[in-house]
Every structure is written in C-alpha cells, then in structure tokens.
Amino acid sequence: MKTTKGTLSASRQKTNPMTEWRLFLQLFAGLVLIVSAFPESISISSSSESEMTEGVESALICNISNIAPVKNLIVWWYKGDTIIHQKNISESTTINPTNLSPHHYFTPTRHDSNTTLRCDAYMDLGPEGPNFTASSQKYHTEVKYGPDIECSTIELHEGETLEGKCRVTGNPIPYVEWLKGGRLINSTIPLRRHDAGTFTVKAEGLTLKRTNIQVDVLYGPEWTCPHTYTILENSIHNVTCSLGFPEPEEIWFKDEEEVVLPQVLTRRNAGQYLVRVSNTLSSYNFTVDIIVLYPPSEIFELEDAEVNVGESLGLKCSSVSYPKPNYSWSYYQEANVMVQTEDGVSRLIIDRATGYNTGFYTCRVWTEQGSVSKTVRVHVKGAEQECPIEITPKEVVLQYQSRGQLVECESKTNKTNVKKIFWTLKSTNISNSSWFVNTSEDWDPQPSCHGNFTGIGICSKALPYILYKIPEKVSIRFVNASESFLEGTELQLKCDIIGVAPAQNLTVRWTFYRGNETVPPLGNASCDSSPNRSPLNVSCTMNITLERSHNGIEARCEAELSLGLTGPQPPNMTSNTLNIPVFYGPSINTTKLPETVLVFRDSPEELVCEADGNPPPTIDWEYNSQTATLKSDGHLVVYDAGSYKCNATNKFNSTIQEVKVILIEDYLPLIAGFVALTVVIISIVFLFIYSIYYKNTKMRRYSLKNPKFSSQNGNVAHNGWDIQLPVTKLS
Secondary structure, three states, rough: OOOOOOOOOOOOHOHHHHHHHHHHHHHHHOOOOOOOEOOEEEEEEEOOOOEEOOOOOOOEEEEEEEEEEEHHHHEEEEEEOOOEEEEEOOOOOOOOOOEEEEEEEEHHHHHHHHEEEEEEEOOOOOOOOEEEEOOOOOEEEOOOEEEEOOOOOOOEEOOOOOOOOOEEEEOOOOOEEEOOEEEEEEOOOOOOOHOOOOOOEEEEOOEEEEEEEEEEEEEEEEEOOOOOOEEOEEOOOOOOOEEEEOEEEEEEEOOEEEEOOOOOEOHHOOEEEEEEEEEOOOEEEEEEEEEEEEEEOOEEEEEEEEEEOOOOEEEEOOOOOEEEEEEEEEOOOOOOOEEEEEEEEEEEEEEOOOOOHEEEEEEEEOOOOEEEEEEEEEEEEEOOOOOOOEEEEEOOEEEEOOEEEEEEEEEEEOOEEEEEEEOOOOEEEEEOEEEOOOOEEEEEEEEEEEEEOOOOEEEEEOOOEEEEEEOOOOEEEOOOOOOEEEOOEEEEEEEEEEEEEEEHHHHEEEEEEOOOOEEEOEEEEEEEOOOOOOOOOEEEEEEEEEOHHHOOOEEEEEEEEEEOOOOOOOOEEEEEOOOOOOOOEEEEEEOOOOOOOEEEEEOEEEOOOOOEEOOOOOOEEEEOOOOOOOOOOOOOOEEEOOOEEEEEOOOEEEEEEEEEEEOOOOOHHHHHHHHHHHHHHHHHHHHHHHHHHHHHHOOOOOOOOOOOOOOOOOOOOEEEEOOOOOOEEEE
C-alpha cells in the first residue's frame, strides 16, 4: 500500500506512535515478529538554493522521518521517471523508528533545467511481509548555464545582415554583441563584399564567451584589372583579376580559340583576349589588351669602318624593343658629324672626314626597361689623328733659379668633348689643367698633359721642357801625355765642363789656332753622355796623334748650351788656352839641298842645308874639298866637283843629306845672244806689216776748205764720229 505520507491507518494517527510501538512489542513478546514503522513523512531538498549551476555538484537530500526497521530501507532518486541513484540503508542495526537524511551528489547539465527530481523510500520486509513505498514531492530544477554560441562559417549574399545568423543560448539569457577588428558592429546593417572576414560574437550571461566566426559574403564575378594590362617580358603576371565569391572561374580566348595564359609572359603573348568569368551566381565576358614591354635587343648593323680622308661615311644603329627605343651617340664631336633618328633607326653621318673623325663611336639604345650599347672604331685613312690638346706655351726653357712660369693645357676644339684634362709629372699627378714650373727643383719633371676625350679616350702630349744651368767653369788639360810630346805618340786633351744642365743640350767645340789662323781639328772628339738632366760635370776628350805640324798650335774648348731656335741663347763659355808642343827629329829640306848640284866652271855655288826639327837641330858639313868655304850662316860655298854631306842633329835624332857637285861648261852667253837676235828680227817684220795695213785701211785724205758741219755740233763728221777740227773731206 502506497501513501505519500507513509501512514498505516487512520486510528494510528490518534495515538502516540511510540506508545503503540511499545505496546505492540509487549503483545507479541516471545514471538518471531517483524514490526515496521512506515515513515511519517518524506521530502527531497537540494544543497543548492533555488537554482543549480551547470557543472557544479549539488547534494540531493532525501528527508525520511520515523522509519523502522532501517536496515530494510532502500532509497531511490529519480530524474523524471528515471532512477539516477539507489542507496540501501543496510548498515544500521537499530529497530526503533529513526529519522534519516540520505543524499546523492548530482552534477546538473543545461539539459536538466526544467526537469523534476524526487526520492522514493522502499521498505523491503521480505517475501512474507508487505513492501511499502513512499515518494517525496517533485523537486523542480532550474539550471544556470552558458552562454553557448552555436555558429560556424556564415555565408551571406551581399546585402544580407548578421542578425539571427548565430544561435546563442544560456540561462540567464545572454547579451549578444558582434565585433570586427575590436570594433562594435551593428548586426542589422546589410553587409557588402568588403565586409567579409572574421567577426567576433561576444555573449555575456552566466559567463562571458567570445567566438570568432568567418563571415563570407557571396557576390557575382567582376573584373578588377584595367582592360589594358602592361607587363615586362619574362615577368610573372597577375592578370587573373576576377573577383567574386565563390571564386569565379576564368576562361581565356584569343582569336576565338581557348588558350591558357602562361604564368610568365613573353612578347608572343601580347594581344587582345576575351575572358569569360563565372561563378554560381552569374557569368560575364571581359576584354583585356596585354602589352608586353621588352628591352632593346642587341644592336645590329653597326660595325667598325674605314673612310678615306675627305670622303663621307654613314654608321647605322638599330635595335628592337617595345616601346620603340631611344638613341644617343657618344663620339668626338666635330662640325662635320650629324645624327638622324627615324623609324626606330639612328644614323650617324660623317661628311668629308678629317683626322679628328678617327676614334670610337658608341651608340646607346634605351627604354625604361633597359639599355644596350655598342662601340665601333672609325679610321680615316690618309689622316693622322692628333691628340686635341694645346699647351701654352708650347715649350718651356727656363734658367735655373729664375722666375717660374705657369703652363696651361686645354682642348683645341669643342669643349663638350672633354671629360678631363690634367697634368702628370714624373712623380706627381696634378688633377687640374694648370702647372706652375718650379725652377729650383724641377730638373726633369717629364711634364705631360693628358686629356680624356669622348670618342678618343685618353691621349697625351709631352711638353718640351728644359731647365738649364750655364757651366760654372770650362777648362782644358792634357791627359796621359808623354813627357817628350814626341811626334807619332798619342796625346789626349780633356775639356772639363763643371756644373752644366742639361748635359744632353751641351755642345762642346774644339778650336785650334796657329797665330791668328784657325786650323782644322787635330783628332776625334768624344764626350760623356748621361740622360740625367740635373747639373753634371761633363768631360770631353780629343785624341791626337802628334805630328810635327802640330807643334806650337794652341787649343781651346768652348761649351755651348743649344736650347732651340726659339729658346734663350745663353753665352758660350771658353776654356783657357793650351799650347801643344811637338818634339821631333831633324828633317833636311831637300828642295834647297838636292842630291845633285850642277856648277859652272869658274862659278862658285852656295849649298844651303836647312833642317826642320824640335828642338832646332845643329848643322855640320863633311867634305874633302880644299876650296869649299863654310859661311857663318852654315851655308857652304863650293867651287869643285865632289861629295858634300850635310848632317842635321838634335837630341832626338840626326839625318844626313849627301850632295854630289858636278862641274859643267857655261853656254849661257851664246844662248843669250842667239835669243836677242831672234827677237830683233821678229820685231822688224811686225812693224813692216803693221805700217802697210794702217796706210790702206785707216788713213783718209781731207781738205780744210769749205767744211761741212755736222747737224749735231757743227763739227765735221769722220766715219760717223765727231771731231773738233773743222775739216772737209778731200775728193
């Protein structure tokens, strides 16, 4: 029998239960008897207050009063009509009615909200006894939970709102907000395509919860690139410019044929395309012009060339690119060179070529995509190319420690051709075009002006430069001369020039004098040579093989600095005078003393013995004649035929000249008379012939009567000549 209050009968309710329980035991004392007391009341309560929280454990307490025997009691807990827990109270041994409060720990979920809980007390008195069950009132649960956001990726058509697109649950009902990038979003405003992205749903209830949601906005295909697309050749393109969601499909057509546009575009891919773009929403067609830019190709039709001087020449430079390239030329600019560019080709024309047109010509071709260049050389035959540098002054000749001088170097022609002009010295580079000469130090600076010219490159001109110093002293001396200065020996003269510069410009002249007359050089001269341009001591020598004719000649040397026709003319310096003695043995003058002498009988002859020698020789005669007479001057007067010897002697040698004297008859008077007679005869014959000729050809007969005067002066004309006497020609 079941009751919600657990009562047994109506009469029991009118008596004291404990009194009745004890009376019942006394009546059945000594019998095996099980006496039970059903609970007066049963109820269920929770350790939580009026509300449970999801996930938080609560104790469900079943309150049972005055129950016996306790060991036969079973307690059940129900959720709805489902047992969720059972507990046997078998451990208790008391037989008196007892108040019990067994409990069950219950962890609720959100699904337990608005369900009922109860507990039942079941008295199991065995197979013979009755079984009683008592149930508590129902306990209605209220579970707090959440919030919970039930939402995944959201797809919206363009123009729809976010309102209601996410289910948010919780107890209490949460407060929901939408955010994007941390900024609060009104969920009732329609979304556009650019609003797609990650949104945050913020729900605030029992707790605060945030969830990131991907929101996709669906829209039809659109073309976002320009309809003219320009790209560099061999570049990766991004011509896929259709937009839409879902992502649209592109199909490309060229010349009505479907094509696949390569990822890397070349010039062959240039042209107009039709692009069909579609997705699940719609489909559209677009036209695209692809322009492929490519840099200039290698230059062709430009090669090295030759041209005769005075003739014309054309250079052609061409390249292929898109867009058409620009051209420029780099060369040594002259008035006879012009450039023409048209139809993507550039031509350089040289009119009546000159030497200045020889050089390098560079054609440069460029666009914004790149540039190329090529250099060729033009040679003008018949003309030499000069370095177009002009140095002022053209040469520098300065005396040591004199006032310095500024030297300028500049271009002869168009200044636009000049890249740089500078001086270089032997040990120094001067970066500008001016150089100031230091006359105290720069003995050999080796100055050279250099110019870097367009089309020519670097060329240079050396400046003729002399820093001179006149000799401090010039002297002449003997070297290695024998003490005797003997004829036939070698004599060396040396001319010493002290402190002269530059030695290369030094000229040494040897002069030889005999009295006031100059004699030719006596030997071969040579001088020290040195490339050093600083002051030096220079020695010049002359080797002479002594001859007796050299005796008494005076020698001098003269130092002259030859500084050019336009340079200064420093004074020559002359050495001291050196007298050359030559010693030699005697030599008899055979002209005055021949080997044979003819002497007329009875006519004495004077024999002259003269000898040349140094020192002067002594003269001695050897003869046997008794009539010969030796004069004080050394001449010997001979009368007789015979042999006479002249002996000339000095310290170096002696010589003898033997003379044979022969007596002859004197035929001279007879010969003289014959010659005189012949002359007289010839004179008489000549006078006779002349007188006859004069009488016949030269003489005329004249009368002094009635003279006829000439028309010129009144005189009588005679054979065309005027004479002063008034005469008349006789008939």
